[in-house]
Amino acid sequence: MEGILEFFNNNLYIIYLLIFTIILGFEIISKVPTVLHTPLMSGANAISGVVIIGAIILIRQAQSDDYFTLGAGTLAVVLGMINVVGGFAVTDRMLEMFKKKK
Amino acid sequence: MVLTSIINLSYLLGALAFVVGLRRLSSPDTARRGNLLAALGMSIAIIASMIYPFSNADNNYIWIGGGLIAGTLIGLVAARRVQMTDMPQMVSIFNGLGGACAVVLAMIELVQFYGGVAKSTQELVVIVLALLIGAVAFTGSILAYLKLDGKVSDSQVTLPSHSLINNLLLIITLGLSIYLCVTGGSLFIALLLMAIALIYGFSFVAPIGGADMPVVISLLNSFTGLSAAAAGLIYNNNIMLIGGILVGASGTILTVLMCQAMNRSLFNVLIGGFGGNAATSKAQLGEQVAREVVPNDAAIQLFYSQSVMIVPGYGLAVAQAQKITKELDDLLETNGVSVQYAIHPVAGRMPGHMNVLLAEADVPYPKLLDLDDANDALPNTDVVIVVGANDVVNPAALDDPGSPVYGMPVLNVWEAKNVIVLKRSMNPGYAGIENQLFFHPRTKMLFGDAKASIQKLVSEVKGLR
Numbered sequence: 001m002e003g004i005l006e007f008f009n010n011n012l013y014i015i016y017l018l019i020f021t022i023i024l025g026f027e028i029i030s031k032v033p034t035v036l037h038t039p040l041m042s043g044a045n046a047i048s049g050v051v052i053i054g055a056i057i058l059i060r061q062a063q064s065d066d067y068f069t070l071g072a073g074t075l076a077v078v079l080g081m082i083n084v085v086g087g088f089a090v091t092d093r094m095l096e097m098f099k100k101k102k
Numbered sequence: 103m104v105l106t107s108i109i110n111l112s113y114l115l116g117a118l119a120f121v122v123g124l125r126r127l128s129s130p131d132t133a134r135r136g137n138l139l140a141a142l143g144m145s146i147a148i149i150a151s152m153i154y155p156f157s158n159a160d161n162n163y164i165w166i167g168g169g170l171i172a173g174t175l176i177g178l179v180a181a182r183r184v185q186m187t188d189m190p191q192m193v194s195i196f197n198g199l200g201g202a203c204a205v206v207l208a209m210i211e212l213v214q215f216y217g218g219v220a221k222s223t224q225e226l227v228v229i230v231l232a233l234l235i236g237a238v239a240f241t242g243s244i245l246a247y248l249k250l251d252g253k254v255s256d257s258q259v260t261l262p263s264h265s266l267i268n269n270l271l272l273i274i275t276l277g278l279s280i281y282l283c284v285t286g287g288s289l290f291i292a293l294l295l296m297a298i299a300l301i302y303g304f305s306f307v308a309p310i311g312g313a314d315m316p317v318v319i320s321l322l323n324s325f326t327g328l329s330a331a332a333a334g335l336i337y338n339n340n341i342m343l344i345g346g347i348l349v350g351a352s353g354t355i356l357t358v359l360m361c362q363a364m365n366r367s368l369f370n371v372l373i374g375g376f377g378g379n380a381a382t383s384k385a386q387l388g389e390q391v392a393r394e395v396v397p398n399d400a401a402i403q404l405f406y407s408q409s410v411m412i413v414p415g416y417g418l419a420v421a422q423a424q425k426i427t428k429e430l431d432d433l434l435e436t437n438g439v440s441v442q443y444a445i446h447p448v449a450g451r452m453p454g455h456m457n458v459l460l461a462e463a464d465v466p467y468p469k470l471l472d473l474d475d476a477n478d479a480l481p482n483t484d485v486v487i488v489v490g491a492n493d494v495v496n497p498a499a500l501d502d503p504g505s506p507v508y509g510m511p512v513l514n515v516w517e518a519k520n521v522i523v524l525k526r527s528m529n530p531g532y533a534g535i536e537n538q539l540f541f542h543p544r545t546k547m548l549f550g551d552a553k554a555s556i557q558k559l560v561s562e563v564k565g566l567r
Contacts, residue, residue: 007224014335014343017340017343017344017347018343018347021343021344021347021348021351022347022350022351023351024121024348024351025124025347025348025349025350025351025352025354025355026351026352026354026355028121028124028125028128028348028352029124029128029351029352029355029356029359030355030359032127032128032356033128033129033130034445034447034454034457034472035130035445035454035457035467035470036127036128036129036130036133036454036457037356037359037360037452037454038189038190038193038452038454038455038457038458039127039133039137039454039458040124040127040128040352040356040454041193041319041320041323041353041356041452042189042193042196043123043124043127043136043137043140044124044323044327044348044349044352044353044356045193045196045197045200045323045326045349046140046141046144046196047120047123047124047140047144047327047345047348047349048197048200048323048326048327048330048345048346048349049144049196049200049203049330050120050144050147050330050334050341050342050345050346051200051203051204051207051236051326051329051330051333051334051342051346052148052173052203053147053148053151053334053337053339053341053342054204054207054330054333054334054336054337054339054342055169055203055206055207056148056151056152056166057151057154057337057339058207058210058211058337059162059165059166059169060151060152060154060156060159060160060161060162060163060166061156061159061160062160062162063160064160064162068210068213069210069213069214070162070165072206072209072210073165073169073206073207073210074165074166074168074169075169075206076169076203076206076207076210077165077166077169077170077173078169078172078173078176079173079199079200079202079203079206080173080199080200080203081169081170081172081173081174081176081177082173082176082177082180082196082199083177083196083197083199083200083203084144084173084177085173085174085177085178085181086176086177086178086180086181086192086196087177087181087193087196088137088138088140088141088144089177089178089181089182090181090184090189090192090193090196091127091137092134092137092138092141093181093182093186094186094189094458094461095133095134095137096134097186097458097461097462
């Protein structure tokens with residue numbers, strides 16, 4: 001019990017952030033028309049590629065002769081970047097069509 | 103110190119751009135700018151993480167730069183090449199790669215840990231979370247891609263008593279995770295955990311099929327977000343945390359919305375109930391004969407009607423028939439026939455899939471009716487053309503409790519005066535369920551590829567003028 005309370009006190013900021021972001025995420029999406037679900041899913045998917053930031057930080061802090069971390073980290077950067085760039089580009093392509101007809 | 107403040111401020115701006123971008127993505131007028139704004143936020147975040155001052159870091163910019171360029175090129179080419187009809191598959195693959203990224207990061211952290219870098223239990227928990235969720239999102243998305251692309255069928259990957267195996271895998275995964283976090287485990291345990299989590303992701307999606315695929319993609323999307331958030335906790339990085347949680351939360355709510363559209367619970371979707379008891383409703387069908395119509399008669403019927411409602415489904419996407427459909431639409435409109443489209447929320451393989459396709463063919467936005475508006479308009483519609491849709495127009499959803507689609511809101515097309523169903527053959531739809539609509543007294547069938555059939559209708563209508 002004490003451990004849980006301690007964890008709560010030490011991570012109060014993170015817990016606040018989590019709760020408010022979750023509520024924000026729910027609120028944003030609950031007002032979206034069905035028409036935009038596919039582009040929205042695709043755009044949100046691109047945002048989930050934010051995991052690439054972790055890969056960049058990891059490589060920067062690695063030793064320059066630690067080839068395992070560098071190699072695997074670079075793989076992570078490539079994977080993350082495909083998700084980010086591909087995701088935003090595909091979303092833009094879809095939305096471009098919605099715009100054209102007006 | 104100043105640089106650190108600027109960078110922290112940039113992260114804040116990036117996070118704000120994600121929130122505002124997502125918000126703008128929710129309205130047709132601002133959606134495109136919203137997407138660009140989110141992309142801008144991501145660029146800011148990436149640049150900020152590149153110049154953030156670390157003491158005694160080797161930086162290794164060449165490795166990062168190489169990875170960024172390679173990823174950008176692959177992503178751009180893939181996004182440029184993909185057909186609009188294959189969009190769901192593409193999103194699924196991109197999503198899987200994000201999950202894979204989290205898996206690689208978590209494994210690097212674990213390898214460092216076993217190489218002597220100290221980590222607290224709390225850090226281990228977060229790393230294992232990123233590993234597990236990322237792995238499930240990765241293999242799950244890949245299987246979803248294979249299924250959507252028709253490379254793998256449901257029965258090929260579903261084992262007898264599959265849900266039992268899934269539960270067993272889940273228990274083993276969770277048990278191993280707890281063991282690893284409490285005792286620290288070993289590299290072998292970590293690799294084993296990764297392997298089982300990857301298998302679980304595959305196995306988790308295996309029994310889910312048919313019309314439930316969009317729900318799964320949405321769910322896996324939120325998983326990737328959560329794994330990114332867990333990775334954000336590893337590196338104590340706020341923008342990863344916020345971006346990941348935003349996607350996790352929005353993906354979850356989108357998943358729930360889609361389940362509601364089909365009047366099914368998420369639990370029901372996950373155990374793969376769809377199509378499970380199709381046999382019971384098939385039995386009562388017996389020998390029934392569907393009436394066929396030739397293109398010429400169908401064209402005359404269309405030409406002399408007041409109002410036409412087109413119901414597009416996945417068949418339209420497969421046949422690439424969206425442009426020719428628009429041509430038929432224009433042709434009829436110039437002859438004074440009012441043409442509208444009825445869009446079922448789960449038509450196609452993704453919510454909004456049909457809207458994207460029809461937008462590609464320049465069909466004006468106000469012509470697309472949603473489920474409720476379409477059902478209000480249907481009784482006053484002269485002719486309904488069902489183009490490659492099946493389960494979303496199945497009357498069994500209303501009156502056959504034995505049918506797997508029972509309870510799902512459908513388009514009541516049989517309330518219109520005439521129904522013409524364009525279909526390749528009498529085979530049941532994607533969910534494998536028979537459809538009484540095809541034998542309805544008001545229904546006539548026009549067999550053939552959707553694009554070819556509509557092409558014939560277009561030339562017949564032209565001949566009438």
